[in-house]
């Protein structure tokens with residue numbers, strides 16, 4: 001067995017310029033689909049909040065979840081991760 005160790009290689013990282021910069025730019029104008037939340041199905045588990053890469057799923061005063069569509073990119077991760085299928089992706093109509 002060789003005693004040589006490999007030099008760690010650099011791992012490519014995200015190109016977001018600085019933390020929170022995605023909130024600086026409205027992205028909803030080029031989105032092709034958007035999520036809607038059935039508040040009757042939502043169990044408030046917060047999984048969608050944890051997995052949304054943009055941090056745009058918020059809670060209103062009645063503890064109901066909603067998406068800030070000005071900044072949502074329509075990636076669909078929230079709908080995939082929701083365990084009770086409360087989030088559904090709909091096509092944008094322009």
Ligand code: SF4
Pocket residue numbers: 034035051052053054055056057067071072073074075076077078079
């Ligand atoms: S579609 Fe993507 S960006 Fe929009 S709320 Fe869901 S996870 Fe976040």
Ligand code: SF4
Pocket residue numbers: 037041042043044045046047048049065081082083084085086087
């Ligand atoms: S993942 Fe689904 S059930 Fe959980 S908070 Fe989000 S919308 Fe509600």
